[in-house]
Amino acid sequence: MADRREYEVFEVFVRKKKTDAHVHVGSLNAPSPDIALTTARENFLRRENAVNLWVVPRGEIHETPCDEGDWFARELDRKYREVSGYSENGRLWKTYRERALYLEEIVQDLHPPSQGNRPRPRRERT
Amino acid sequence: MNQDARHAQFMERIERGEKIEATDWMPDEYRKLLLKLIHMHGVSEIMGAFPEKEWVPKAPTLKRKLAIMAKVQDEMGHGQLLLRVAEDLAAPLGKGREELLDDLLAGRVKFHNVFHMESPTWADAGVIGWLVDGAAIINQAALLDTSYAPYARVLKRICAEESFHMQHGENIILTLARGTKGQRQMLQEAVDRWWESLLFFFGPVEVTPAAQRMIDYRIRIKTNEELRQQFLNKYVPRIRSLGLTIPDPHLRYDEKQKKWLYTQPDWEKFGEIVRYNRGPKSEERIGLRRFAHEEQRWVREAMVRAHKMQAV
Numbered sequence A: 001m002a003d004r005r006e007y008e009v010f011e012v013f014v015r016k017k018k019t020d021a022h023v024h025v026g027s028l029n030a031p032s033p034d035i036a037l038t039t040a041r042e043n044f045l046r047r048e049n050a051v052n053l054w055v056v057p058r059g060e061i062h063e064t065p066c067d068e069g070d071w072f073a074r075e076l077d078r079k080y081r082e083v084s085g086y087s088e089n090g091r092l093w094k095t096y097r098e099r100a101l102y103l104e105e106i107v108q109d110l111h112p113p114s115q116g117n118r119p120r121p122r123r124e125r126t
Numbered sequence B: 001m002n003q004d005a006r007h008a009q010f011m012e013r014i015e016r017g018e019k020i021e022a023t024d025w026m027p028d029e030y031r032k033l034l035l036k037l038i039h040m041h042g043v044s045e046i047m048g049a050f051p052e053k054e055w056v057p058k059a060p061t062l063k064r065k066l067a068i069m070a071k072v073q074d075e076m077g078h079g080q081l082l083l084r085v086a087e088d089l090a091a092p093l094g095k096g097r098e099e100l101l102d103d104l105l106a107g108r109v110k111f112h113n114v115f116h117m118e119s120p121t122w123a124d125a126g127v128i129g130w131l132v133d134g135a136a137i138i139n140q141a142a143l144l145d146t147s148y149a150p151y152a153r154v155l156k157r158i159c160a161e162e163s164f165h166m167q168h169g170e171n172i173i174l175t176l177a178r179g180t181k182g183q184r185q186m187l188q189e190a191v192d193r194w195w196e197s198l199l200f201f202f203g204p205v206e207v208t209p210a211a212q213r214m215i216d217y218r219i220r221i222k223t224n225e226e227l228r229q230q231f232l233n234k235y236v237p238r239i240r241s242l243g244l245t246i247p248d249p250h251l252r253y254d255e256k257q258k259k260w261l262y263t264q265p266d267w268e269k270f271g272e273i274v275r276y277n278r279g280p281k282s283e284e285r286i287g288l289r290r291f292a293h294e295e296q297r298w299v300r301e302a303m304v305r306a307h308k309m310q311a312v
Helices: A033-044 A088-094 A103-110 B003-015 B028-053 B062-093 B097-105 B122-142 B149-177 B181-201 B209-216 B224-241 B267-276 B282-295 B297-311
Strands: A008-015 A023-030 A052-057 B252-254 B259-261
Touching: A008 A033, A023 A033, A023 B062, A023 B149, A033 A052, A033 B062, B028 B062, B028 B097, B028 B122, B028 B209, B028 B282, B062 B097, B062 B149, B097 B282, B122 B149, B122 B181, B122 B224, B149 B181, B181 B224, B181 B267, B224 B259, B282 B297
Parallel strands: none
Antiparallel strands: A008 A023, A008 A052, B252 B259
């Protein structure tokens, strides 16, 4: 076992678009990082497009224990961190004849879908 | 914690529908059953590329050549993904990829009966893509909910690519079915050649003790016979709609029992083929695999050495 001729295990991460994060897709065996990158392209990108690949020797990855759910336990109700924790806004706005504003609406207004299926602008209240 | 308590805790996880990871504690029996299944699945993908690879140089058009080449490459890719999963299971037993592949060459691991058989005509290439892949897809799709998470993840990727294989196989046989009398004849002969192998592919009707243990551990959920019935449901009407005959005069759907009745394949004959690699093409294809494995060993070793020297 002194001089193992076996390949090393690399974990593979793919970035599909410049605006996406790298996503783990699996692992492979390779003798070096160079060959690992080529093998990753052959094993994981025969059809899908990508803009960048990471290969990381498995030993360099640090992870949380897999079978200890406690590590991710949520002892408190975290509704106060969530959109859903503020559902009363809609009801409260009714008093003022308005409605709650959501991020999705702002994004949609700033990035309208392409011509043709663009939604008609909402009639402003006067 | 003693072994019994650990085992009981593990079974509780399984029964809650939890997924097991490679680094989790698992009973030896679970590890060995999984390893046997995934090792066999992995080498079957690799050996499965051989009958089709034989048709790469002889494909009838350039488009067909590219498509079948892509498929051969997919099968090899699937083999690599599956062996990777098997290696992580085998590591505590002191085995790596070299040993897992040596097992194939030494006949210590079986591969699917269908890949021991001949594919003498282009219609065989089509029937492999259509019916052999069709059977394999039913098998693999049934495993998508397996309790072993690394296997489930790899199967998801494999099944996504199999959907291309399904269309690829169907396209070849649809073209032949609409072709000349000679082409239709060739297609019928290929169906005749493959039918019995396809029934055997799903394994024995009775639930063996090992199969029952795999069901207990939720490694697999369906029995062999359930999967074979699913195959017959999907494919018998399609084969018949093309005007092809299935070479089994006793094949019929029994409304009362709500299942297909069929002539049993020759269990003994195919059993020997997979156990002792005694199929018409077993030796030749394993020989090719051995040639690739041994003749390229120096390349693998040189690459490892080159990287080590660079790292110094």
